[in-house]
Amino acid sequence: MLCLSIFSIPLAAQQIAYTNGNDSWNPDLLGNHRAVVQFSGKGTVAKTTIEWRRRDENPEQKRIIVQDATGAAILNVKTADINRETGTVFFEPVSGKGTYYVYYMPYIDEGLAVYYPKGVYAKPENKADAQWLSKIKTNSANNCSVTAIQSINAFNSFYPMEVIATAAETKNIIAKNSGNAFLVFPEDRLNSIRMRNDLPQRWIQKGIQNSFSDTALRGEYLAFQLGIYALQDLKDVKITFSDLKNKNGEIISAKNIACINTDGVKYDATVLSNKVDVLKGKVQAMWCGVDVPQTTPPGDYSGKIIISSGNASKEIVLQLKVSEGVTTNGGIDQPEKMTRLKWLNSTLAQDNTLIAPYTPLEVKGTEISLLGRKVLLNATGLPDQIQTFFTPEMTSIGTKANDILTAPAQFYFLDNAGNEIGNWKSISFKFTKKEAGTVSWESNTTATAVDMQVNGTLEFDGFLSYTVKITALEDVTFSDINFHLPMQATAAKYMMGLGQKGGNRPETLKWKWDVANKNQDGAWIGNVNAGLQFSLRDEKYSRPLNTNFYLQKPLLLPTSWGNGNKGGIDVLQNGKAILVSAYSGSRSMKKGEVLYYNFNLLITPFHSINTEFQWENKFYHKYSNLDTIVKTGAKVINIHHANEINPYINYPFIEFNKMKNYIDEAHSKGLKVKIYNTIRELSNKAYETFALRSLGHEIYSPGKGGGFSWLQEHVGEDYIAAWFVPEIKDAAIVNSGMNRWHNYYVEGMNWLTQNVGIDGVYLDDVAFDRITMKRIKRVLTQDGHPGILDLHSANQFNKSDGFNNSANLYMEHFPYLNKLWFGEYFDYEKNKPDFFLTEVSGIPFGLMGEMLQDGGNPWRGMIYGMTNRMPWSDNADPRPIWKIWNDFGIKGSEMIGYWSENCPVKTSNDKVLATVYKKNGTALISIASWADDDVKVKLNIDWKKLGINPAKATLIAPAINNFQPAQSFSVKDELPVAKGKGWLLVIK
Missing domain, CATH: 2.70.98.90 (Beta-galactosidase; Chain A, domain 5)
Structure with missing residues (x-):
């Protein structure tokens, strides 16, 4: 979104300025919006009538809070005639003449979980003193002037596209255009049409426009909108374009102009043809784009847009000035100009070409x-x-x-x-x-x-x-x-x-x-x-x-x-x-x-296990100082969202310069960097939010709305509120199923790989299928990029997730992953080895994994070659085990798990399992117990399979912090194994 520090309407019909509060008050107490009023009268009763032109319904059911310039609350407040267009407020001007603030949308978070807030608007209250109330003369003249309508910051502003036209203004414009089935309001790309139920005041002031003009660079994708206001029910709205011609007869072909609401390419490369209906009294934004060829001669071009529904039609003249400058990338480096809407119809990486390590059929x-x-x-x-x-x-x-x-x-x-x-x-x-x-x-x-x-x-x-x-x-x-x-x-x-x-x-x-x-x-x-x-x-x-x-x-x-x-x-x-x-x-x-x-x-399985990747690529899952990370021994950094370089969930395009600087420095230190980016929910900070909303339920799922206040105030209704980050007020909306946002996602991955240098992506659950997974793997690995993918999932085996297993749910993606991280609510203490093997480890599918919940169980994890991930858990530090990997030289070893009939080491207790990491002349033996009590076990060793002479064999437990003390054993000794724990033993 464009963030301006001040917004104002210069026309005589509306003198109120819309300004930016620069986060100067606490929205959690007062809401996001206030009127700034100047009291210039006398006495103890101030009266102001605020022409706030609100898009929210039932404003009379929301509390009014008045403060003086110091922020002191005023208790003597009374309201009258509160409606969507105006509201009258009486208050006691306790500080005399000067500035007062009227907050009119305070809300209360009633959510139990901080990451899924439930914003509820405060109800009106009456704390005014009866004696003061008796002084109010309701028919008195205003003695305050409204100097500004102010939002907590630019992002929360209603201006200009959510400042509503009054009922009289709307009735008047309809009367002036009687006999029409619909009205068309062309709008530029920087002012996204947001409201469905109201006309913006901006359109009343501009009046009916029969033409639209804009400027584009050669090679640029120029987006614009056509706001359709239905005066009767409209069926199957269609938009057609003529060629754009200049005075020399040179053209921009109509083939280069399209409406994304009606035409496009689906996520699976099939043709999309949408039917758009508009109910009477509703507004429908139709987003269109001109893909200006780089070879277009500069100059002024003109053509026609025909909007039709049934027998009704409207003609809009499209005037485009093509400037001298050339952009080589369609302007996508400026997404705030909606240049990336073109990505919605991308077919990038759709050919089913082979992806390593797979071989031709x-x-x-x-x-x-x-x-x-x-x-x-x-x-x-x-x-x-x-x-x-x-x-x-x-x-x-x-x-x-x-x-x-x-x-x-x-x-x-x-x-x-x-x-x-x-x-x-x-x-x-x-x-x-x-x-x-x-x-x-x-x-x-x-x-x-x-x-x-x-x-x-x-x-x-x-x-x-x-x-x-x-x-x-x-x-x-x-x-x-x-x-x-x-x-x-x-x-x-x-x-x-x-x-x-x-x-x-x-x-x-x-x-x-x-x-x-x-x-x-x-x-x-x-x-x-x-x-x-x-x-x-x-x-x-x-x-x-x-x-x-x-x-x-x-x-x-x-x-x-x-x-x-x-x-x-x-x-x-x-x-x-x-x-x-x-x-x-x-x-x-x-x-x-x-x-x-x-x-x-x-x-x-999909392929063999790549144990070398597991031993070499230790993950550090946090945005942190690079020198600090180097010292841990980690090699791959996962940058989650909600931080300085990747603040907004699943929209890593706003602070990309900071991200690139960080990645460049990381590469210089021998580290790889992956970022959080998935499809499941999308930040409200996405520039394209309202363009995507114009597509109905294609991109966003239908729902009951609610959630964080910004969503309620600007998205309004018919959505599902998702993850919220309170520190940066990042509020996400749930994506729907398979749709064109996947095309955008693939293009975005490609852009991040080529321009920012990401080494892969951390996936936190996914809402796309294997078609999109193959596409992103292709763009992430092109031109020699590593394209590392790891998938995290919280355990989906619960009521709200429909009792599915995470591994079963996401198995179609496993062929393209490098690692699993399963995850919250996976119980590493109570579940049996067969659960670890099938649901957590990834081994039956050719993958390896890591543990998360409560730091995992390090003894049981090593049976499957897993540790937890640094520094995510306060309960466990994987570095002591990483050190043993290095001291033993686990790289180059053969992992032979208890699940293989060829495992050369077993124990005398079938509830105490052993996995061997075998090298020439030595082995690292991992032992872990699922027994109900502390036990003692003997090792049953097939020395021939192990390739070691038993007469010369030594068995040593190296000291591992928070894991085991140093100890030596005879190969014939009984080993004490504590409940839920085990050993890492080096045999030579």
């Missing part, structure tokens, strides 16, 4: 090979077999196939009597795309009463998506349509999802759809080196909200799989197979009726 017959995995298709297009080739240690890719399925994945159609419909005949199968990053195919299979068309796509990271179209060839009744995914027991040891916390798979699970309360449409079932995530959807799938907001936009029940809550999923033992049976229950279909039984599979 290879097709041989009906077999498709990808990094560490293989998919074998049958004639229906469904998987005949899925294999992985990762070793149990997850440190490499071997040659031995790990079969995931015991039989082909298959749909079953049961007739009304419960008999399977047979006579299936394969009509066709063919590959429709064979590229390095994507392989697609289609098949058609038909039975007597039903046709099944399968379209499948496999991508280089192991994402396998299916669109399954079921068409009734005649009226038919089914007792069930179900899908079987029969898995090998060896590839189905663990499970998370469908209401199950991550851990050992239950023997039997029976699950039913409950989208109103549960963000559940699938699960991950697997082992460390082989597994599948499945998600059941239909063609109407819409991504729900997450992180405390799921219940406000939950999943849509799939018409096919859900079938009015008849559907569900059973997971059970079926012979040697672990059968996932997704049923949908009885239904009838009319001839020609279509259902979509779509589903996605993710084949895990």
Whole structure:
């Protein structure tokens, strides 16, 4: 937003100045707005009538506070005729003639959590003395003058676009334009149209304008607005543009001019065509832009804009002066001029090119090979077999196939009597795309009463998506349509999802759809080196909200799989197979009726574990002095939001110069710097806030409003208030689902990488899908940039998040992450090892992680190669463990976890686990206990696997501060292991 120190209206019709209070009072006590009045009368009763022209509803229900120039409160106050246009205030001028302040929107924060405030406006109160009240003559003349309407600061000002026209002014302009279906008010890019229910006074003063003029540099994207005021209900408002021509006949093509409200490109590169309706009496901002080619000759250009709805239309002359100067970047370095609105329609990094470490897809017959995995298709297009080739240690890719399925994945159609419909005949199968990053195919299979068309796509990271179209060839009744995914027991040891916390798979699970309360449409079932995530959807799938907001936009029940809550999923033992049976229950279909039984599979793991990255790249998660950080041994800095160089949540573009200076210095000291930036909520400091609001619910989710006062006063209604930082008054609004803000996000990442030098991004939960994740990974890693991504999540397994597992929710992003940080509300004390392995460590997916809540459990963490992250927790300092990593030389070691049958060290107690970090002639052994009490254990060592001569072996526990004392053991000794703790032992 442009921040001006003073605003005023020079026209004779309005003499009140709108000024900046420069944060000179406490808004938490007095609100953000006041009138400055001068008392020049006599006596003990001052009277002022304030023409405040307020956009808020029911101002008579808000308290009035009067203070003198010293800030002393005046108790004798009475109000009269308080309405949105004016208000009369009587007060006792206790300091005599001079300046007084009338605060008219004080609010109280009733929120229990400081980061989610609940601003409530104070109710009127009457503390005036009865004797003083008796002196008031309501019909007396004003003896005060209003010299200014003042906001706490420029950002909170209502001027000029939220100073309302009066009812009389609005009625008058409508009367003067009777017979019109709508009025058009062109507006420049620096004065965003904010109000939907009122005309701004600015438009009354300007009057109806039939033309709009502005100036642009060559190469610049020039944004402007058309304010549509509906005098009757408008349907499908359209805007068309002519070429812009100069006197020499040179043109700026109409192809270079567009309205972002009606036309654009979706986040997945498909065409967007929006229908805009405007109800009678409402204002709709239509944001348009001229993309001026760099080669445009300077001069004056003119053309026409036609705004139409049904048979009604208006013509606006667009006059554009193209100046001599040239901008090479579209002007995006000045986002306050709305130049980045062009980013909303970006297709940057959409081509599905390979991303390291993935390899090209290879097709041989009906077999498709990808990094560490293989998919074998049958004639229906469904998987005949899925294999992985990762070793149990997850440190490499071997040659031995790990079969995931015991039989082909298959749909079953049961007739009304419960008999399977047979006579299936394969009509066709063919590959429709064979590229390095994507392989697609289609098949058609038909039975007597039903046709099944399968379209499948496999991508280089192991994402396998299916669109399954079921068409009734005649009226038919089914007792069930179900899908079987029969898995090998060896590839189905663990499970998370469908209401199950991550851990050992239950023997039997029976699950039913409950989208109103549960963000559940699938699960991950697997082992460390082989597994599948499945998600059941239909063609109407819409991504729900997450992180405390799921219940406000939950999943849509799939018409096919859900079938009015008849559907569900059973997971059970079926012979040697672990059968996932997704049923949908009885239904009838009319001839020609279509259902979509779509589903996605993710084949895990995605790649081998990169332990070297874990040992080398220790993270420091705080904006701090660089020399201080260097001394810790950390190598990567995560810059959160709410600090000097990245103040505003998910909008890191305002203090980018400070950010660049910090990053440049960090690079000179051998450090990498990543920043907080995600899609989930967006700061109200975003320059484009009101342009995005003009897009309806495309960018921002609908909601009940509320929250911090700025949101209530300027956004008004129909939004969800999100994270708030009280120190800098940064108030965020929840993003909606998949939309064009993702295009902006990708472009923003690219700009930050190329111009500011960021080395990656810290993601704090995400509200985008894998399409956007691939795009940002591409722009972050181009031109040799490291593009480090780590994902943090608070535990989503709770009511407000719909009881989903963070790892299950975000698994589609795991192929592109470098590290996990899970997170708040993950209990590292009470949960079992299988929970650590599946939900926290990342190991079954080729990742490693770190701990957060209460500093984590350092003994248990080291079983998975995890510490906590410095300096986030006051309870634990990872540097002593980092020192042991360095002293032992953990870089270059092979991590062999307890989950591998090849682990050379086990203990005599199955609740005390061991992981080995093996090097030539030595090893670091991590031991951690999940036993209920203090225990003693012996080490069972396979010396051959360990590669050490037992006769010469020594076992030493080095001193580690707040972890263990120095101690030597014999390899035959019993080791005392305290409850919930363990050891780090060096064996040579």
